[in-house]
Amino acid sequence: MPISSKGFARSSLALIIVGLLALIGIVGTAIWLVERNGAHFDEVAEARGARIAAVDLRNLLQSAQSSQRGYLLTLDERYLEPYRDVVDRIMPAYDLLNQLLVPYLAAEQPMIQMRTDIENKLAELDRTLDLARQGNLQGALDLVRTDQGEIIMERITTLLDAIVSAADERTFNGVVEQRGAVGALRIIAIIGALVIIGVVGGAAWLVLRYTREIDTARAEVEILNRDLEARVGERTRDLMRANEEVQRFAYIVTHDLRSPLVNIMGFTSELEASLGPINALVDSHSGDPEDPVLLEARRTATEDLPEAIGFIRSSTKKMDGLINAILKISREGRRKLKAERIDLEELVESAVSAVRHQVTESDGEIIIEVSSPPVFSDRLALEQILGNLLDNAIKYRHPERPIAITVNGRQERDGRIVIDVIDNGRGISAQDHDRVFELFRRSGNQNVPGEGIGLAHVRIMARNLGGDIQLQSNPEQGTTFTVTIAPDLRAIAKSKD
Template structure:
């Protein structure tokens, strides 16, 4: 899949998810608002029904009070008087509650004020009627009832109550319609939102399936590429291993063949050195004979004079250069032979007490350390599984170098310590010696390369060999150093060297 296609597909999925999220937010917000509105409309519907019920209850209590009063006039029964007084007592709370319910409607407030006035007038008439009956003036009480019936108060009360009831019925119809509309709109929004969510979900599923197929195809291609890569790596590794073994064989053969002529050169140099004395003795004798000088005392060697003496010294110096060069070349050939032999050696992983191993190395280097006035401290070290001979060579070389390159006149201090981390043992060999210029930190690991003042014997092979051994053991090696600040070599090795991978880095 092309990067541009992947980018567009990813952008489309992001936009789709964003659209789905926005739809959900919009539907949720609209639903909340519409539900609140529907609840409010329903509350107003209930409010209107309750107001209408209070109007009917008020009329009922007034009629109840009027009927009980008339029955009392006719029978003077106490139970009718009690019923009348109970009805009159209920009228006041009903009026107050009705006043609270219609307070939001100015027209109803006016109607209620008129209705309250009429009812209060009618209640005062009831009180006069009861007073007349109590005085025994029944005829006057009946006349008062007839006068109240002929007045407009009863008609006005009925008309006002009917007007209030009609107004509440109008409000009930209006508010019921609003509540129904809110519920319909909420249902429409919910259904539409749900449909959009379903559509987006279907599209998302399709996109996910397509992405899954594309991912599966990519994974299949990646697995195939990995298989091809692994086979390619195996082939290249085999080729490199074969080439490495061929180089090692070639280096061994060349080193071995170089040693033969070198031995001859060394032999002839020794013979030439032995002949030198005889040659220059004859030259001295001839020079005396030519100059007619008296012969030397019996048993004394003739002395060279002038140019002959200078020639003898130059000859000796030349022989010295030849012998030192032969010795250096012999050491290099020996080192190359050792490297090739070491490269062919099979590593054998065994469990090693590293502290005991390093203490043995320190004991073998005790004489050199004493001469260099150097103290070696070995801290507690973790045991590891590795090749014993390789570890001996690694730490022997590092400790020997630390002793060799101490600062003159300064007591040396070498510390070997270690720690473990994530299945690896991290060893450090630190000293307070000359130090190494940071520019030479990589150079010192190159074969036949050395850094700093060359006042110590060496061929520039040791650290290169050490790093090669560390790599074969599955580890890494680094150095931290500054001039005149000492050096710290850090070696990281597996605590349990994987036996299945041994010798794989050869």
């Protein structure tokens, strides 16, 4: 049955709504699971810290007691070296453990008792050593034989062992919860990806079917009586309207579905980045390397989660391919790069002249230092790259100092052309150095209007010119953008052909 215009529009709208709902569900669930995974990770880290502090305190006390016993047996001052090394570290170690256990009210009274026991134990150790140094070895031994120190030590050790066991249990539970979150994310991602692929596939099928019907209608027009000019004209107008509908539909699909697709890719990168601290935590585990919990956690972090991320990336790649196929229906084609001889210094001077008045109005200055030979490249792309970087340097100026911009141009030994645009603006935080080159991602205070696509466009153009762009930045000194391009674009175009 042929598809009517209204049916085509309704079907298109239904597919878009289903796709958007699926994307919203995936994004919302991914955010919730990432937050949940972060909370479990913090809990595991806290338990890990308490366990390490408890073990350290226990080792310090045992080392002090062993050193005391060795000295009493031999009266050799060398046996007191471990005692002198650890005795001043015992109370700070206790304070650290006590601080870590502050959120747990049940540990308050036991920790108070432990402090008393530690003070009593240290007093007992000091007393026996003083008696031995004074020549009253028998008195020191008698004090040891009362077993008061051993009773105190056993009480301290029992409490520390309980803390270690509780920390191990919390670590185990946290790893189990993290694994559950990963499993849930995998299921949600698979279901969502299948829904999205189905929606995009349905949209592509709908467009192709509608296009075939248009082609059929066009063929029917050619077969009709050529003498009926009015009828032919009417059918031609119908076809033109149908083509416009196809182009509008293709724009809606590629625009409205591609934008949420970028969100999925962003959250997938965030999830992939979280593998680092998880792997670091698993690798830093000091317990039994054959512990099944540790092995399961390592398998989850190194196999299950990367597998899920790989499936998501594969699915989004397929979806992007379908969207690109739809886009080809209405796209007129990309602009071809035109390689021409360019005096780089002259081009920089021209780009600077366009913004110099904005700099001088704020008592700033622009310095040009270009020593590059002429290049063969695309003039429009280079003008857009320089214009964008200079505009950013002015837009994101530091409010407390005049604008100062330096543009350097040079040729490296390997032949590459390097252009540095250096400013003294407000800078870009370290965690945003890579993100600013992504679509719709911006850094810092959003008090300047913008869409977050400028630097992404610059990177694409730089790579089309056979190079790339990098940055170095900090809030105190400003930002340096380094653009590299090929010296002769004609060679690149010829190799592509």
